[in-house]
Amino acid sequence: MSLVDEVRSFNRFYTRAIGLLERHLPASDLSLPEARVVYEIAQRRCTAAEIGRLLDMDKAHLSRIVGRLRARGLVASKVSPEHGRHLLLSLTPTGTAAFAAMEDGTREAIAALLRDVDAGSRQRLGAALRDIRAAFGEAGNSAPPVLRPLGVGDVGWIIHRQARLYHEDYGWDWTYEALVARILADYVAGFDPAREDGWIAERDGRILGSVFLMKSEEPQTGRLRLLYVEPEARGLGLGHRLVETCIDRARALGYRRLTLWTNDILLAARRIYQAKGFRLVDEAPHHSFGHDLVGQTWILDL
Numbered sequence: 001m002s003l004v005d006e007v008r009s010f011n012r013f014y015t016r017a018i019g020l021l022e023r024h025l026p027a028s029d030l031s032l033p034e035a036r037v038v039y040e041i042a043q044r045r046c047t048a049a050e051i052g053r054l055l056d057m058d059k060a061h062l063s064r065i066v067g068r069l070r071a072r073g074l075v076a077s078k079v080s081p082e083h084g085r086h087l088l089l090s091l092t093p094t095g096t097a098a099f100a101a102m103e104d105g106t107r108e109a110i111a112a113l114l115r116d117v118d119a120g121s122r123q124r125l126g127a128a129l130r131d132i133r134a135a136f137g138e139a140g141n142s143a144p145p146v147l148r149p150l151g152v153g154d155v156g157w158i159i160h161r162q163a164r165l166y167h168e169d170y171g172w173d174w175t176y177e178a179l180v181a182r183i184l185a186d187y188v189a190g191f192d193p194a195r196e197d198g199w200i201a202e203r204d205g206r207i208l209g210s211v212f213l214m215k216s217e218e219p220q221t222g223r224l225r226l227l228y229v230e231p232e233a234r235g236l237g238l239g240h241r242l243v244e245t246c247i248d249r250a251r252a253l254g255y256r257r258l259t260l261w262t263n264d265i266l267l268a269a270r271r272i273y274q275a276k277g278f279r280l281v282d283e284a285p286h287h288s289f290g291h292d293l294v295g296q297t298w299i300l301d302l
Contacts, residue, residue, distance in 0.1 A: 018110065025105065026105035027106075028105060030102060038069065047088060048063065048066050066089065073095070076089075078090070126204075126205060130204055130206060145203040145208050145236075145238055146201070147200070147201055147241070147242070149198065154200055155188060161207070163180060172291065183214075187214055194253065196215055197246075198211070198212040201241075208238060210242070211224065211226065211246050213246050222253070223260065224243065224250075224260040229242070240275065243272050247276060256301070260297070261296065261298075262298065263296065264293070264296055281297050282297040283295060
């Protein structure tokens with residue numbers, strides 16, 4: 001199916017699954033548009049115009065909804081002290097009670113829908129819902145990414161995501177996946193906590209990037225390896241933060257210098273390295289991952 005058909009098919013499934021085809025929401029006699037307006041008024045005092053902009057609702061349609069809610073004693077209005085021509089909407093005690101009942105009923109209905117969904121599926125569902133919001137440009141109220149140590153499953157995920165992203169961005173073939181797998185297998189097999197470390201950038205349970213500090217044959221030289229940032233997190237300074245974290249850890253472990261190898265086409269990564277003080281010391285052409293590339297070695301004196 002085309003993406004348009006996929007979205008329409010999902011909408012048909014979703015509206016039925018969560019009961020949106022019912023005349024009223026659970027534990028309420030409010031229709032979906034009425035309930036949505038009540039929800040927004042419950043969050044804060046606001047004008048009808050503010051709700052209209054937030055929900056992208058037709059002005060006349062919204063006016064009729066607010067009128068019905070007033071007539072039923074659920075919503076009251078008063079002149080704004082800051083602007084005499086604006087009417088601030090708020091819930092009456094009756095409206096507050098109706099909102100509480102609606103919230104409880106809706107939560108119970110969704111909880112029942114999720115009752116037979118196993119833990120793994122719940123995690124995937126949550127991530128998929130966040131992806132949908134992000135795809136439509138809604139960032140939500142997500143906190144900044146956190147950097148955490150590696151956990152079970154992270155190594156396989158990094159191999160998969162780096163292989164996919166470099167294929168999508170640069171057309172690299174699956175031999176790059178083999179390289180990443182080999183690097184990380186050696187890292188895990190010979191991990192030395194006195195000389196090595198790794199970080200996963202994560203937000204709302206979703207991995208957004210990673211970087212590794214690895215030992216080298218030179219005792220005083222560490223290696224920065226496998227920096228990557230997911231497309232949805234680019235432009236937020238996460239790459240700089242990951243590199244800075246690796247540099248700070250290298251200093252704390254007593255390294256005198258930090259080195260890395262990259263390719264000249266990875267412009268965003270190169271800009272980060274330059275900004276952190278790395279200097280280019282060598283470059284050479286090579287044929288790898290199905291392409292003619294120019295490999296580069298960069299060094300930072302610590």
